[in-house]
Amino acid sequence: MAELLRTEHLSMEFGGLRAVSDLAITISEGEIIGLIGPNGAGKTTVFNVITGVYRPTTGKVVFAGDDITGWRPDQITERGIARTFQNIRLFETMSVLENVMIAKHVRLKATLSEAILGLPRYGKARQQHYQECLELLEKVQLDDVAFEQATSLPYGKQRRLEIARALATEPQLLLLDEPAAGMNPQESLELMEFVKRIRQEFDLTVFMIEHHMEVVMGVCQRIYVLDYGVTLAEGNPEEIQNNEKVIEAYLGAVDIDA
Amino acid sequence: MDKHAKLKFILTLLVVLVSFGALYIAQGTMNSFYIRVLNLAAIYAILALSLNLILGFTGMFSLGHAGFMCIGSYVAGILTMSPASKEIIYFMEPIHPLLANVQWPILPAILLGGIIAALFGFMIGFPALRLRDDYLAIATLGFAEIIRIVVTNVIPITNGALGLKNIPSVDSLLVYWGCAIVTLIVLMRIINSSWGYAFKAIRDNEIAAQAMGINIFKHKLLSFTIGAFFAGIAGALMAFLITSIDPTMYRFTFTFQILLIVVLGGMGSLSGSVIAAVIFSILMEVLRFVEQPMNLLGLEISGIPGMRMVIFSLGLLLIILFYRRGLMGTNEFNWNWVLNRLGIKTSHQGKRGEAN
Ligand SMILES: Nc1ncnc2c1ncn2[C@@H]1O[C@H](COP(=O)(O)OP(=O)(O)OP(=O)(O)O)[C@@H](O)[C@H]1O
Ligand SMILES: [Mg+2]
Secondary structure, eight states: OOEEEEEEEEEEEEETTEEEEEEEOOTTTOOOOEESSSTTTSSSHHHHTTTTTSOEEEEEEEETTOOTTTOOHHHHHHHHHHEEOOSOOOOTTTTTHHHGGGGGGGGOOOOOHHHHTTTTOOOOOOHHHHHHHHHHHHHHOOGOOOSSBBGGGGOOOOOHHHHHHHHOOOOEEEEEEEEETTTOHHHHHHHHHHHHHHHHHHHHEEEESSSHOOOOOOTOEEEEEEEEEEEEEEOHHHHHHOOOOHHIIIIIIHHHHO | TTHHHHHHHHOOOOOOOOHHHHHHHHHSSSSSHHHHHHHHHHHHHHHHHHHHHIIIIOOOOOOOHHHHHHHHHHHHOOOOOOOHHHHHOSSSSSHHHHHHTOOOOOHHHHHHHHHHHHHHHHHHHHHTTTHHHHHHHHOOOOOOOHHHHHHHHOOOHHOGGGOBOOOOOOOHHHHHHHHHHHHHHHHHHHSSSHHHHHHHHHOOOOHHHHHOOOOOOHHHHHHHHHHHHHHHHHHHHHHHHHHHGGGGGHHHHHHHHHHHHHHHTTTOOOHHHHHHHHHHHHHHHHHGGGSSSSTTTEEEEEOOOHHHHHHHHHHHHHHHHTTTTTTTTOOOOOOOHHHHHTTTTHHHHHHHHOOO
């Protein structure tokens, strides 16, 4: 399988704090990969560096053959990486459908003056995006709430809307930052089924942060374990479960959590 | 999508036609004082609408509006004054020979006023829009002040501190309200377009907007430049309304008045801005008496200039403390509401009903 994402010697420092240190990740097309680690391990920072929110202190990020280090977040989105956020970031004044349609703005093949004058090229393009987004909402079972205020949805649906919005950018790689946070085991399980399903349906590669190890074990083919910014281990679920260092640094913490 | 779209379009057209008819009749029957107040209201409406685009819809805390307005005023004034007046008025230093003999008609001068202001908006936005919030406010405030100081000092072009006089007077309601209505329609179309939603996405959550592929800087600059354009148009109209202008008119306090209107009308509501602009202009006249000497229960009070602004500032304070949404919040006047009141079910309401 072809390589999709690769990081080389990736480090991110905040002042004196090394949030990510010498990270080397390789993800192939079609994989579902997990990134786990205790609180403050640097997981979100890895996503922020990959998506261009931060410029890494050293190292580089290569996506589908392009060195995307230092690109702006919107350029990286355009290149094919979409993400969700650990703390939900919806457009609060907009409806569910409008939230998803924002992603289509950059794909609009018409100018602002065409929009102001109401010329057919704009109207047609917009209408088409409207249909596409409605269909997308159907696929993720949010079509019944399409015209509701996004922030009025129950928590679980807000999470799903964030994923739908990311899908609307038509990504190759989807980054999910703790998508199951705040969910009970049953809900987490359903969400993981949902992730598997959209990966099939949208032909995606998924890179997922999870705090709770059990959740990722069922879906991920390979898992990276981070602790204090350092990669502790990498491997398939069994290998991770049996890794001494991981058990020491991570599983202990989970037990205390639980 | 909307089975009442045609009805709404006809209603809108009707309202526009009726308002133009009303303007035409008002022009013939109202006394010149009232016409002047209404024209001022139109200018305030344009200013509030354009600041609302920047502040209310894109979430950029810019305080440079008086500066853009100043540019519009001067461009329109210089372009339309007669060569004879220019020769008389520019007595500190003669006017630059290139400008001495130009005398444009009103409408192209208004348009160029807007375009030059937009150009400045673009140039100022380029460095300033890398900043956010209070830093952006301070930077734009500074730039507006720089514009004013430059205008005071390029005497061969602007006649410096003496300002311009004998700018052709325009008192036609059609010109002022025509511009205001065009501004409203254009901004409404922008706000409801894909671009408008991109602006609102930036306002709601910049990081998420960027993750949706939106180039934040480009869109902020676009919104800022469009805002500056309409502020320039309003400035040009102001020049024709009061016919003599000087740099002191365009101090920060002017931006503050516009800010007040925007907040009063509701940040993120175009119709709110128009309503608030009309209320503000009328109140400014009605409250004129508070600045005159008066006899309060046997107490002689001499006139206090600026008292009206004190009242308005207190009003602003009260709004921000107790009614932050303003008159309209982020709502717009819309036909659905009117139609529902008239007992006609609109499609959108129906959809909601089904969903529940
Ligand atoms: N912008 C920033 N400035 C300074 N320090 C930061 C910044 N972002 C993250 N950090 C620090 O980097 C470390 C890693 O944070 P990060 O959010 O990546 O952890 P995480 O693994 O996602 O944790 P959690 O499970 O709590 O989400 C933390 O110590 C955090 O305080
Ligand atoms: Mg995190």
